[in-house]
Amino acid sequence: MRILHTYSEQLLRGPSAAAFALRFIVCVSLFCYAMLGQSSPTTDSGLDDRTVSEAKALRDDALTGTKAFQWVEDLTTEVGPRLAGSDSEASARAWAVEALKEFGFHRVWVESFPLPGWERGLETGYVVSPYPQPLTLTSLGGSVATPDEGVEGDLVIFTSLQALESAVPGSLDGKIAYVGHAMRSTQNGSHYGYFGRLRREGASIAASKGAKALLIRSIGTDSHRMPHTGAMTYSPDQPKIAAAALSNPDADQIERMAARGKVPRVKLLLTPRFLGEVTSGNVIADIRGAVAPEQIVIIGGHLDSWDLGTGAIDDGAGVGITMEVARRILSSGKRPRRTIRLILWGAEEVGLLGGRAYLESRKQELKNHVIGTESDFGAGQIWQVTSRVDDRARPLIDLISQLVEPLGVAPGPADVASSGPDLTPLVSAGMPAFRFVQDGRDYFDLHHTPDDTLDKISPQDLDQNVAAYLVFAWLAANTALDDWGWLPSE
Amino acid sequence: MRILHTYSEQLLRGPSAAAFALRFIVCVSLFCYAMLGQSSPTTDSGLDDRTVSEAKALRDDALTGTKAFQWVEDLTTEVGPRLAGSDSEASARAWAVEALKEFGFHRVWVESFPLPGWERGLETGYVVSPYPQPLTLTSLGGSVATPDEGVEGDLVIFTSLQALESAVPGSLDGKIAYVGHAMRSTQNGSHYGYFGRLRREGASIAASKGAKALLIRSIGTDSHRMPHTGAMTYSPDQPKIAAAALSNPDADQIERMAARGKVPRVKLLLTPRFLGEVTSGNVIADIRGAVAPEQIVIIGGHLDSWDLGTGAIDDGAGVGITMEVARRILSSGKRPRRTIRLILWGAEEVGLLGGRAYLESRKQELKNHVIGTESDFGAGQIWQVTSRVDDRARPLIDLISQLVEPLGVAPGPADVASSGPDLTPLVSAGMPAFRFVQDGRDYFDLHHTPDDTLDKISPQDLDQNVAAYLVFAWLAANTALDDWGWLPSE
Numbered sequence: 001m002r003i004l005h006t007y008s009e010q011l012l013r014g015p016s017a018a019a020f021a022l023r024f025i026v027c028v029s030l031f032c033y034a035m036l037g038q039s040s041p042t043t044d045s046g047l048d049d050r051t052v053s054e055a056k057a058l059r060d061d062a063l064t065g066t067k068a069f070q071w072v073e074d075l076t077t078e079v080g081p082r083l084a085g086s087d088s089e090a091s092a093r094a095w096a097v098e099a100l101k102e103f104g105f106h107r108v109w110v111e112s113f114p115l116p117g118w119e120r121g122l123e124t125g126y127v128v129s130p131y132p133q134p135l136t137l138t139s140l141g142g143s144v145a146t147p148d149e150g151v152e153g154d155l156v157i158f159t160s161l162q163a164l165e166s167a168v169p170g171s172l173d174g175k176i177a178y179v180g181h182a183m184r185s186t187q188n189g190s191h192y193g194y195f196g197r198l199r200r201e202g203a204s205i206a207a208s209k210g211a212k213a214l215l216i217r218s219i220g221t222d223s224h225r226m227p228h229t230g231a232m233t234y235s236p237d238q239p240k241i242a243a244a245a246l247s248n249p250d251a252d253q254i255e256r257m258a259a260r261g262k263v264p265r266v267k268l269l270l271t272p273r274f275l276g277e278v279t280s281g282n283v284i285a286d287i288r289g290a291v292a293p294e295q296i297v298i299i300g301g302h303l304d305s306w307d308l309g310t311g312a313i314d315d316g317a318g319v320g321i322t323m324e325v326a327r328r329i330l331s332s333g334k335r336p337r338r339t340i341r342l343i344l345w346g347a348e349e350v351g352l353l354g355g356r357a358y359l360e361s362r363k364q365e366l367k368n369h370v371i372g373t374e375s376d377f378g379a380g381q382i383w384q385v386t387s388r389v390d391d392r393a394r395p396l397i398d399l400i401s402q403l404v405e406p407l408g409v410a411p412g413p414a415d416v417a418s419s420g421p422d423l424t425p426l427v428s429a430g431m432p433a434f435r436f437v438q439d440g441r442d443y444f445d446l447h448h449t450p451d452d453t454l455d456k457i458s459p460q461d462l463d464q465n466v467a468a469y470l471v472f473a474w475l476a477a478n479t480a481l482d483d484w485g486w487l488p489s490e
Numbered sequence: 491m492r493i494l495h496t497y498s499e500q501l502l503r504g505p506s507a508a509a510f511a512l513r514f515i516v517c518v519s520l521f522c523y524a525m526l527g528q529s530s531p532t533t534d535s536g537l538d539d540r541t542v543s544e545a546k547a548l549r550d551d552a553l554t555g556t557k558a559f560q561w562v563e564d565l566t567t568e569v570g571p572r573l574a575g576s577d578s579e580a581s582a583r584a585w586a587v588e589a590l591k592e593f594g595f596h597r598v599w600v601e602s603f604p605l606p607g608w609e610r611g612l613e614t615g616y617v618v619s620p621y622p623q624p625l626t627l628t629s630l631g632g633s634v635a636t637p638d639e640g641v642e643g644d645l646v647i648f649t650s651l652q653a654l655e656s657a658v659p660g661s662l663d664g665k666i667a668y669v670g671h672a673m674r675s676t677q678n679g680s681h682y683g684y685f686g687r688l689r690r691e692g693a694s695i696a697a698s699k700g701a702k703a704l705l706i707r708s709i710g711t712d713s714h715r716m717p718h719t720g721a722m723t724y725s726p727d728q729p730k731i732a733a734a735a736l737s738n739p740d741a742d743q744i745e746r747m748a749a750r751g752k753v754p755r756v757k758l759l760l761t762p763r764f765l766g767e768v769t770s771g772n773v774i775a776d777i778r779g780a781v782a783p784e785q786i787v788i789i790g791g792h793l794d795s796w797d798l799g800t801g802a803i804d805d806g807a808g809v810g811i812t813m814e815v816a817r818r819i820l821s822s823g824k825r826p827r828r829t830i831r832l833i834l835w836g837a838e839e840v841g842l843l844g845g846r847a848y849l850e851s852r853k854q855e856l857k858n859h860v861i862g863t864e865s866d867f868g869a870g871q872i873w874q875v876t877s878r879v880d881d882r883a884r885p886l887i888d889l890i891s892q893l894v895e896p897l898g899v900a901p902g903p904a905d906v907a908s909s910g911p912d913l914t915p916l917v918s919a920g921m922p923a924f925r926f927v928q929d930g931r932d933y934f935d936l937h938h939t940p941d942d943t944l945d946k947i948s949p950q951d952l953d954q955n956v957a958a959y960l961v962f963a964w965l966a967a968n969t970a971l972d973d974w975g976w977l978p979s980e
Contacts, residue, residue, distance in 0.1 A: 077746045080623030088623075133570030133578075133800070136940060224714050225799070225940035249943040253800070256567045256944075309715070310623070310743070450626060450715035453739040454746075 044395035046481035055403055055474040058328060062467035063407075067327070069459035071099070072320035072379075075303075076310040076454050083307040084347035085117045085278035092303045096283045096319070096344050103327045105342075106288040110281045113357035115347050117275030118142055120229075120307055123244065124269045125215075127254075128152060130262040135250045137215070138227035138308065139270045140199060140243045141350060142234075150269035151176070151213045151242065157258045161198040164205055173210035176266060177202075180251055185221040188384075189377060189440040195219055196230070203243040204235035213268055214243040217251035222445035225249055229306050230448045231350050242270050280304065280346035282354045287329055289338035289477065294365075296339045297476045298372030299325060299469060302348035302422055309452030313443065316454075318375035318420075319344055321462055325469040336477035338370065345422040348376070355422035359429065367486055371432045371476050373469075374420025378447070379457040380439035381464045384412035389432040390485035396475060397434070403471045404436075407464055412437060430486035434476075436468050534885030536971035545893055545964040548818060552957035553897075557817070559949035561589070561810035562869075565793075566800040566944050573797040574837035575607045575768035582793045586773045586809070586834050593817045595775040595832075603772075603847035605837050607765030608632055610719075610797055613734065614759045615705075617744075618642060620752040625743075627705070627734045628717035628798065629760045630689060631840060632724075636732045640759035641666070641703045647748045651688040654695055663700035666756060667692075670741055675711040678874075679867060679930040685709055686720070693733040694725035703758055704733040707741035712935035715739055719796050720938045721840050732760045770794065770836035772844045777819055779828035779967065784855075786829045787966045788862030789815060789959060792838035792912055799942030803933065806944075808865035808910075809834055811952055815959040826967035828860065835912040838866070845912035849919065857976055861922045861966050863959075864910025868937070869947040870929035871954045874902035879922040880975035886965060887924065893961045894926075897954055902927060920976035924966075926958050 079095055082088040093110055100108045118141065125135040153176040158164040164179050179202060183195035199219045206214040218228035227247045234240045246254065257264045283303060289295060301318020305311020326342045345354035359366070371389070385401045394414070401411040419426070419433040427433045446452045569585055572578040583600055590598045608631065615625040643666040648654040654669050669692060673685035689709045696704040708718035715737045724730045736744065747754045773793060779785060791808020795801020816832045835844035849856070861879070875894065877887045884904070891901040909916070909923040917923045936942045 073746065077743060077750070078621045080617075080621060080743075127570075131568045131570060223945050225716065225943065226714070249941070249945050252945055253567060253570075253943070256563065260567070451739070453715065453743070455713050455739050455742055 045399040045475070046396065046479035047399060047475055051475065051478045052399070052403070054334065055471045058332065058470040058474055059403065059467040062328065062463055062470055066324045066463045066466045068320040068324040068462035068466050069457065071323045072312060072316040072457060072462070073454055074099070075319060076312045076316050080310045081307045082303065082305050082311060083119065084304040084350040084353070085115050085280050086119070089280060089304050089346060093281055093283050093346070096303060099323070100283070100285045100342070104330045105285040105326070108283070108285040110283050111357065111361065112279050112281035113353065114277045115280050115350065115353050117278035119273055119275060121145065121271030121273060122269060125244065126267055127257070128265040128267050130264070131257055135266065136225045136227055136247045137244045137250065138229050139272045140232040140245060141229050141306065142232050143203070143243045143270060143272055144240045145272055146213065146242045146268055146270045150267050152267040153212055153265065155215065155254065155264045155266060157255070161202060161205070164202065164209070167209045169208060170210050172206065175211055176213045176215055176268070177206035177209070177211040178215045178254060180217040180255060183219060183221060183444070185441050185444060187439055187441050188437055189443055192219065192444060199230050199245065200232055203232055203241055204238040207238040207241045211241060213241050215266065215268070216243070216245050218245040218248055220248065220444050220447065220449065222449070223248055224451065226449040226451050228448045229308055242268065244268060244270055280353060282346050282358055283344040285326065285342045287326060287336060287340040290335035291337040292482065293339050294368050296341045296369050297473060298341050298343055298369060298423065299473055300343035300345060300422070301375045302345040302354065304347050304349055305452070306349055306448045308448065308450040310454065311452060312454045312457055313378040313452050314447050315348070315376045317379035317457060317462060321375045321465045321469060324466045325473055328466070328470060329473060336474065338477050340473050340477045343422070348422055352421050352424055355425045359425035366426070366429055369426055369431050370484055371434055372419050372423045372426060373434045373436065373472065374422050375436070375465065375469065376420045377438045377440050378443040379461055380443065381461050382407065382409050382436040382438050382468045384410055384437035386412045386416045386418070386437055387414055387434045388416055388487065389434070390487060392481060393432055393484040396479050396481060400472055400475050403475070404468045407468055409436070409468060428489060430489040432484055432487065434472065436465070436472070438465070535889040535965070536886065536969035537889060537965055541965065541968045542889070542893070544824065545961045548822065548960040548964055549893065549957040552818065552953055552960055556814045556953045556956045558810040558814040558952035558956050559947065561813045562802060562806040562947060562952070563944055564589070565809060566802045566806050570800045571797045572793065572795050572801060573609065574794040574840045574843070575605050575770050576609070579770060579794050579836060583771055583773050583836070586793060589813070590773070590775045590832070594820045595816070596778040598773070598775040600771045600773050601847065601851065602769050603843065604767045605770050605840065605843050607768035609763055609765060611635065611761030611763060612759060615734065616757055617747070618755040618757050620754070621747060625740045625756065626715045626717055626737045627740065628719045629762045630722040630733045630735060631719050631796065632722050633693070633733045633760060633762055634730045635762055636703065636758055636760045640757050641732065642757040643702055643755065645705065645744065645754045645756060647745070651692060651695070654692065654699070657699045659698060660700050662696065665701055666703045666705055667696035667699070667701040668705045668744060670707045670745060673709060673711060673934070675931050675934060677929055677931055678927055679933055682709065682934060689720050689735065690722055693722055693731055694728040697728040697731045701731060703731050705756065705758070706733070706735050708735040708738055710738065710934050710937065710939065712939070713738055714941065716939040716941050718938040719798055732758065734758060734760055770843060772836050772848055773834040775816065775832045777816060777826060777830040780825035781827040782972065783829050784858050786831045786859050787963060788831050788833055788859060788913065789963055790833035790835060790912070791865045792835040792844065794837050794839055795942070796839055796938045798938065798940040800944065801942060802944045802947055803868040803942050804937050805838070805866045807869035807947060807952060811865045811955045811959060814956045815963055818956070818960060819963060826964065828967050830963050830967045833912070838912055842911050842914055845915045849915035856916070856919055859916055859921050860974055861924055862909050862913045862916060863924045863926070863962065864912050865926070865955065865959065866910045867928045867930050868933040869951055870931070870933065871951050872897065872899050872926040872928050872958045874900055874927035876902045876906045876908070876927055877924045878905055878977065879924070880977060882971060883922055883974040886969050886971060890962055890965050893965070894958045897958055899926070899958060918979060920979040922974055922977065924962065926955070926962070928955070
C-alpha cells in the first residue's frame with residue numbers, strides 16, 4: 001500500500017490539465033485496486049492500512065516492555081501521597097511537567113484552579129464498652145472534626161444505608177450511627193457506585209435522624225486493618241457531623257459485639273481541618289495534529305491521590321500508562337492527523353474538579369474534543385472495550401476492538417456513557433465516550449487505603465494497558481472521519 | 491479387648507495366694523492371647539485397643555465440628571488485644587477462668603508472676619528529604635522512647651544484620667541505621683528464627699556502631715502497610731536507642747530512594763513507656779489422672795498477645811484449640827490415667843515469662859511432667875509431627891503419628907527439641923518434646939501486626955488441630971508406659 005500511495009501522490013503532482021484527467025483515471029483505478037486489498041472496517045473507519053499497521057506495531061512493541069511502571073515508580077517514590085490542593089500535589093505537577101518536557105511534546109502547560117482545602121488530622125477511636133479496645137478507622141474526606149474532647153455515644157447498628165434512611169427522625173438523638181453494607185469484589189467495580197453512596201451521603205442522612213457522628217464499614221473489599229477514605233459531602237440543610245470509616249475487620253468486631261446483644265459504646269476523636277482556598281491544576285501536554293490540530297483526542301489519568309497511600313493504583317497507574325502512550329507516539333517520529341492531548345488531571349478525588357475546570361474554560365471549543373478517555377481503575381489488565389458514540393464512529397470503535405482483541409480484550413457494551421471520571425463533564429455535554437475496562441477484582445482491596453502502594457502493580461499488566469491505549473490513540477487521532485457527531489447532552 | 495481386660499482385672503482382684511498363682515498363669519495366657527490380637531506398636535506404646543479406639547472416636551468426632559473457633563471468637567471479641575502485664579491480659583485470665591470452670595475441670599487456678607511493664611505510645615515517622623512523605627512504622631516491643639522532640643538523621647542502609655555487624659564502630663555516629671533483610675514465607679516458619687535476630691538484637695548492634703536509632707524492615711512476609719512489632723532486648727553494655735519496624739511497602743520505599751543515589755533523612759517520634767512492675771499469670775486447669783495423677787501431660791497456648799491486633803492467630807488459635815481439646819475430654823466422661831494439664835500461658839510475647847515462672851516454681855517436681863506441647867503457630871492445619879523423646883517413648887509417638895495420618899499429618903524429624911515456646915524451659919531441662927507443626931505459610935503475614943484478627947481463621951482448620959491434639963492428649967495421658975525417661979538437659 002505504501003508504494004501505491006506514493007505513486008498516486010506523484011501522479012497528482014503533475015502540471016497539465018490534460019495530464020490531470022489521465023492521471024485522475026489512473027488514480028481512481030489505483031485507489032479502487034488498493035481498496036480491494038483493504039478490509040471493509042478499515043474503509044468505514046476512515047483509516048488506511050498504513051495507519052492500522054502503525055497501530056499494530058505500536059501495540060506489539062509495547063508488549064516487549066515499556067516504561068509505564070517506571071513513571072509510576074518515579075511519581076509514587078519521589079512525590080508519594082498527593083492530596084488535592086496540597087504541596088505534594090503541586091510537587092506532582094512539577095514532576096510531571098519536567099518529565100513531559102523531556103518527551104518532546106509540542107507544548108506542556110498547567111491550568112490551575114482553586115478549591116477548598118482539607119487535610120486529615122489525628123484520628124482515633126475505641127470501644128468504651130462492653131469490650132474496651134481500640135478501633136482502626138479514618139476520617140472520610142471532607143468530614144468536619146469532632147469536638148475537641150471527641151464524641152462518645154452508643155452505636156445504633158444499621159446493616160445498610162436503606163435501613164438508616166428508614167429510621168425515624170429523632171431516633172438517633174445523642175447516638176452514633178454505625179452502618180454496614182454488603183459490597184463485593186466485582187470485575188468491573190460496579191458495586192462501588194451503589195454501595196459508595198453510604199460514604200458520599202451517609203453523614204447527612206444520619207444527621208437527619210439526630211445522630212451526632214457517623215461510623216461506616218469501609219467502602220472496600222479487603223480484610224486488612226486498612227480503613228478506606230474517600231470523598232463525602234454534606235447536605236446544606238442538615239447539621240454537619242463527623243464521619244469515619246472502620247476497617248473491615250473492625251466493622252466485623254463491632255457487628256460481633258452487637259450480635260452478642262450488647263450496645264457498643266464508642267469514642268471518636270477526629271481532627272481534620274479546612275484550609276480555605278488552595279490550588280490544584282491540570283497538567284496538559286499536546287502532540288499537535290498535522291492535519292487538523294484543532295481536533296483533540298484526550299488520554300490521561302489523574303495526578304492527585306488520597307493521602308493514606310502513595311496513590312500507585314489510584315491513579316499513578318493511569319498516569320504512567322498514558323504518559324508512556326504519549327512518549328511512544330512522540331518517539332515514533334510520526335505526527336497524528338489530529339491532536340493527541342495528554343491530561344494529568346488535578347483534584348479528581350475531591351469531586352472531579354480538574355474535569356470540571358477544564359470544561360468550564362472551554363465552553364466555546366467543546367466540540368473540538370472528538371473523543372477522550374481516562375485510565376483510572378487501577379493497574380489490572382484491560383479485558384473489555386465500552387463506548388457510546390454516534391453510528392458514524394462505530395466502525396472506528398470496531399476496528400480498535402479488533403486490534404486489541406489479541407491483548408485479551410473483548411468488545412463490551414456500545415451504549416455506556418463513561419470515559420472515566422474526569423471526562424464525565426465533557427461526556428455529559430455530549431462528547432463521544434470510550435473506555436477500556438480493567439480487571440478490578442482487587443481494586444477495592446486497595447483503593448483509598450494506606451495499602452495503595454507500588455508493590456501492588458505488575459509492570460507487565462501496565463504494558464498490556466499501554467498497548468491497548470496506543471491502538472486507541474493512534475487510530476482515533478488518525479481516522480479520516482472528521483465529524484463523528486456529538487451526542488445529545490445529558 | 492474390653493472383655494478380656496475386664497476379666498483379667500477380676501482375676502487379679504481375687505483373695506488367696508494359691509488362687510493368685512493360678513490366676514497369674516491364666517492372666518499371662520490371656521495377656522499373650524490378647525497381644526496376638528494387637529498390632530505391635532499398640533503393645534510397645536503401652537496402650538490397649540480400647541484407648542486407641544477412644545482416641546480415634548475423639549479424633550473423628552472433632553472433624554464434625556468443634557467449638558474451638560467459638561473460644562477464639564469470644565476471647566478476641568470480648569477481650570481483644572491483651573499485652574503482657576496489661577489490664578487486658580488480666581481480663582483474658584478472668585475470661586479464661588470463667589470459661590474453664592464451666593468445662594468441669596477438677597481444678598482451675600491462676601499462678602501470677604511479676605514482670606516489667608511496657609506500653610506503646612505515639613509512633614510517627616516521616617522522610618524529611620529527599621522525598622518528603624510519611625512512613626508507617628511501629629515501635630519494637632521493649633524499645634525506649636526517642637527524645638521528646640524526636641530523633642532525626644540520615645539513614646545508613648544495610649541489607650542484612652550481618653552487614654550492620656560488619657560496620658566499623660563509630661561509622662554510624664549521628665546516623666540512624668536502617669536494616670533490610672530477605673525473610674521469606676516458609677511452611678515451617680524457619681526463617682523467623684534466623685531473620686528475627688535483627689529485631690531481637692539489632693538495636694544494640696546498631697548502637698555499638700554509633701547509631702542513634704534503628705529502623706528495620708518488619709520481620710514479616712506480607713505486602714501491606716502493616717508494621718510488625720515483637721520483642722527486643724538491649725545489651726547492658728550499649729546505649730539504649732529507640733527501635734522501630736517499617737511495613738514492608740515502606741521499607742521498599744526507603745530502599746527505592748536509596749537506590750536513586752539519595753540519602754533518605756528521616757525523623758522518628760516514638761513515645762513508649764516503661765511502667766515498673768506489673769503482673770501476669772498462667773491460667774492452669776487440670777483433668778486429674780485416675781491412676782497416676784502426679785504425672786502430667788501439658789497442652790495449651792498463650793493468652794497474651796501483642797497490642798496491635800486482637801491476637802487471633804497469635805495465639806487465640808492455640809488457646810481455642812487446646813481449650814476445646816480439654817473440654818471434649820471432660821465431656822467424654824472418661825478419666826485419663828495421668829493428669830492432663832491445660833496451661834494458658836501469660837507473657838509469652840515478652841520473653842516466655844509464663845514458661846519460665848512455671849519452671850521456677852516446680853524445681854522439685856519437674857520430672858512429673860512426662861511430656862508437653864503448646865499450640866502457638868497460628869490457625870493453619872497441622873501437617874507434621876516432630877518430637878524428641880527417649881527410645882522407650884518412640885512407639886507412643888509412632889502410634890500418635892499413625893492415628894493423625896488420616897488428618898493429613900506425616901511423621902517428621904524425631905530429634906527436634908521443641909514443644910512450643912512456653913515449654914522451652916522444661917524441654918531445655920530435659921522434658922520429652924512433642925510438637926504438631928502447622929502450615930505457617932501465611933503466619934508471618936499476620937503475626938504481630940494489626941491484621942492478626944479473627945477473620946483470618948478458618949473454623950475447619952481449627953477442628954483439624956483439635957482432632958490431632960485429642961489423639962496426642964488421650965494417648966500420652968493413658969499409655970501404661972510409666973517412665974519414659976527425661977533426656978539430658980541442654
